[in-house]
Every structure is written in C-alpha cells, then in structure tokens.
Amino acid sequence: MAVQNVRIALSGLGNLGRRFVRLLADKKVYLHERYALDLVLVAAADSHGAAYDANGLDPSLILRTKQLAGTVAAYPEVGRPEMSSLDLVRQVDADIWCDATPVNLANGAEPGTSCIREALEKRMHVVTPNKGPIVLYYQELTYLAAENGVSLRYSGTVAGGLPALYIGTRALHAAMIDRIEMVPNLVTGLILDLVGSGTTWDDALALARREGVLEADPAWDLDGWDAAAKLVIVANSVLSYPAKLEDVKRSGISGLSLEKIRSEFERGRRMRLLARATRTDSGYSLIVAPHTMPSDHALGRLGPREMGITYYTDIYGTVTATIKEETPLPSAATMLRDILDIMLETEDR
Numbered sequence: 001m002a003v004q005n006v007r008i009a010l011s012g013l014g015n016l017g018r019r020f021v022r023l024l025a026d027k028k029v030y031l032h033e034r035y036a037l038d039l040v041l042v043a044a045a046d047s048h049g050a051a052y053d054a055n056g057l058d059p060s061l062i063l064r065t066k067q068l069a070g071t072v073a074a075y076p077e078v079g080r081p082e083m084s085s086l087d088l089v090r091q092v093d094a095d096i097w098c099d100a101t102p103v104n105l106a107n108g109a110e111p112g113t114s115c116i117r118e119a120l121e122k123r124m125h126v127v128t129p130n131k132g133p134i135v136l137y138y139q140e141l142t143y144l145a146a147e148n149g150v151s152l153r154y155s156g157t158v159a160g161g162l163p164a165l166y167i168g169t170r171a172l173h174a175a176m177i178d179r180i181e182m183v184p185n186l187v188t189g190l191i192l193d194l195v196g197s198g199t200t201w202d203d204a205l206a207l208a209r210r211e212g213v214l215e216a217d218p219a220w221d222l223d224g225w226d227a228a229a230k231l232v233i234v235a236n237s238v239l240s241y242p243a244k245l246e247d248v249k250r251s252g253i254s255g256l257s258l259e260k261i262r263s264e265f266e267r268g269r270r271m272r273l274l275a276r277a278t279r280t281d282s283g284y285s286l287i288v289a290p291h292t293m294p295s296d297h298a299l300g301r302l303g304p305r306e307m308g309i310t311y312y313t314d315i316y317g318t319v320t321a322t323i324k325e326e327t328p329l330p331s332a333a334t335m336l337r338d339i340l341d342i343m344l345e346t347e348d349r
Contacts, residue, residue: 003036006343007054009043009092009124011085011115012100013066015212016129016156017044019332020100025059027336037343043092049073050083052092085111089118096342098335099128103220105229105245109133120144120152127338129156129331135229135245138236151345153338154237158230159184159307161330162323163337168238168311175313177239180277182309183299184230186325187213187221188253188273192290193304195258196265212328223252224273224288231275231286234309239277241284248286256290264292270300298322 008024010017024039031037043052044062048071051057057075065075073081080088089097097119101112109132116133119126121144128134133141134154145152158164159182168177183189187208194204208214220226228248235243253273264271274291277284293300298320299308308322323330 003032003038004343005038005040006096006339007040007042007094008096008098008339009045009088009094010041010098010100011045011088011111012098012102012130013044013046013062013072014100014102015328016332016335017046017100018063018066019329020098020335021059021062023329023333023336031340035340035344037340039339042094043088044072044075045083045085045088046072049079049081050085050088051075051079052083052088053078054093085115086118089115089122089124094124096125096127096339098339099126099130099133100332100335101130103130103132103215103226103229105132105136105225109136113137116141116152117144120148120150123148123150125151125153125342127153127335127342129154129334131157131229131233134236135232138233139242151342153341154233155338155341156331156334157233158182159309160186160323160325160328161334162307162309162321162325164309164321165234165237167309167319167321168234172238172311172313172316172319175311175315176279177311177313178279179312180234180238180275180309181299181312182230182234182275183272183302183307184275184309185221185227185273186305186307187215188227189270189302189306190304191222192253192256192261192271192273193265196261196271198262201258219252219254221252222254224250225252227273227275227288228286231277231288234275235277235284235286239284241277243284243286248288250288251290252288253290269293269295270302272299272302274299 040056113133235241310320
C-alpha cells in the first residue's frame with residue numbers, strides 16, 4: 001500500500017499542542033505501518049510567531065526551540081517572528097489545520113475562530129480541542145465545512161480524551177436519547193474530593209494550579225462555565241438541539257459549604273458538578289449544578305481524576321463511558337484521533 005503524506009499545520013503550543021507534536025514523532029512509525037500515513041508537520045505557531053517549511057519541521061526541534069527560546073519563531077532558518085496564526089493559515093499549504101489555542105469566549109474565541117473559518121474556506125480539514133469556536137459558532141462552522149467539502153472534528157472539546165461525542169453521534173444511531181448526564185470537568189471533581197477528605201479550599205485550588213488542571217481564571221471551572229460549554233457542544237452535535245451558552249441553567253461549586261462537601265464524602269458519596277440534558281416536549285432542558293451522586297450510579301464511582309458520560313436511550317439501554325486522565329496526554333491525543341478519523345473516512349469514499 002502506498003504511503004499517503006498528510007500535511008499538518010498547528011496553532012497553539014501550550015500543554016496540548018506540545019504533547020501533540022511529541023505524539024507525531026512517537027507514533028510516526030506506527031502510523032506508517034498500521035495506516036500507511038505519514039503525518040508531516042509543515043507549520044506551527046504560538047503567540048509570538050511561527051515556523052513554516054513545506055518540506056516539514058522536525059518535531060523534536062520544535063519542542064527544543066520552544067523550551068529554550070519560548071517561541072517556535074526562533075526555529076532555525078524558517079522561523080517567522082511576529083507572524084500570527086491568522087497570517088500563517090492564509091499562507092500555509094496544508095491538508096489539515098489543528099487549532100490548540102487556549103479557550104477564550106470573551107472576544108469571540110479568537111484567534112481560533114478566525115483561523116478555523118479561514119482554514120475551512122481554503123478547503124482544509126480542521127481539528128480542534130478548543131471548545132470556544134464550537135460553542136459560539138457551531139452552526140456556522142459546521143455549515144462552512146459542509147459547503148467546502150471538508151471535515152471539522154472536535155472530539156477533544158468534551159471530557160478530554162473520552163470519546164463522548166463519538167459514542168453519541170456514531171454508536172447510538174436511531175436511538176431516542178431521553179437524557180444525558182455527564183461529569184465533563186476534571187478539576188472540580190479533584191477539588192471536591194480534596195476538600196471532602198479534609199484539605200482546605202485554598203490548598204485544593206493551589207494543588208490544582210500546580211498540576212496545571214485549573215484554568216488561569218478559576219471561575220471558568222469553578223462556576224460551571226466549562227461544563228456548560230461542553231453541554232452546549234453535546235446538545236448541538238449529539239442531540240441536534242441548537243443550544244447556546246445562555247440556554248444552560250448554571251451553578252458552580254464555589255458556593256458549596258465545606259460542611260456539606262465533607263459530610264457527603266464521609267458517607268461515601270461523591271459530589272460532582274453534573275451537566276444534564278433532559279428531553280422535554282419542546283426540546284431539551286440543560287442544567288449544570290453540583291450534585292450528590294448515588295453510590296449505585298456509574299458516575300458516582302468516579303475518582304478525583306476521572307470524567308464520564310451516561311446516555312439514557314430507548315433502544316440501546318443505558319450507556320456509560322468513563323476516563324481516568326492523569327495528564328493532558330489523552331486530551332492532546334484527540335487531535336491525532338480526529339486526524340485519523342478524517343483520513344480513514346476519506347479513504348473509504
């Protein structure tokens with residue numbers, strides 16, 4: 001079988017982006033042997049510039065340059081200081097655009113949104129774990145992808161590496177989904193269990209920050225915005241329900257009393273920030289709120305670094321999937337999963 005070269009451009013070299021670059025190197029031989037694919041990273045950008053070489057960049061050199069210089073723009077010979085991600089996507093010749101930039105809903109999820117639009121209009125496939133553009137512009141971006149005959153994949157936007165969206169969109173065909181319950185935010189579960197076992201609130205937050213799982217703005221996690229955003233994505237992509245962030249009735253864990261958390265923990269019951277979509281006569285009711293999980297519920301057995309989703313269906317019964325994600329690697333690996341999904345689907349046509 002002839003090996004197919006796939007040219008990839010990446011925007012964002014934070015926790016996920018750097019791990020994805022490492023994956024491209026670590027999995028190169030396996031992808032070649034198993035799928036006859038050669039994934040070639042031709043461009044990469046961060047907030048200070050970019051590097052672009054049509055013949056391919058060296059993943060190890062990208063990581064070393066980023067570590068030593070703080071920006072991929074210092075990449076030897078082909079580094080381009082001050083080149084923005086949007087400039088790069090307009091110039092690059094690639095098959096797939098990967099957006100791993102940070103989530104930012106305050107300014108229209110930029111720069112991710114504009115870059116994804118540009119890539120789709122240039123007929124590049126797009127892969128992203130950045131939930132911002134998908135939450136704010138789901139209808140527009142999916143329509144734009146369809147109009148240009150390319151794919152938009154975003155399996156990493158919900159519950160890290162858990163294939164929550166894949167299950168809902170592919171494994172449950174013909175089912176009526178009456179309810180979805182999910183614990184899609186890792187850090188709130190970690191904090192609730194730490195506090196429940198006797199850690200102070202401040203110490204729990206500090207540990208979450210050290211582990212890199214708490215957002216720079218803790219309100220994004222603690223006040224339920226992250227879980228609400230993920231619920232919106234599930235509603236749109238799995239339920240075909242055109243939800244927006246303002247449709248979610250939301251409350252977080254910040255207002256919970258230590259006594260309540262510890263009392264439930266001592267009884268062997270876990271509190272979790274639960275996101276729920278329930279079918280109604282007019283569509284779906286969307287709620288994010290702290291919830292004491294019954295001990296016999298599959299999501300009630302989640303550990304402090306686990307996430308999960310449960311689908312309640314009419315013909316497939318109750319389906320639950322969980323993931324233990326101790327590092328950001330599974331979240332980064334979703335980009336590789338989505339790329340393979342696109343290429344294998346294209347091959348089957």
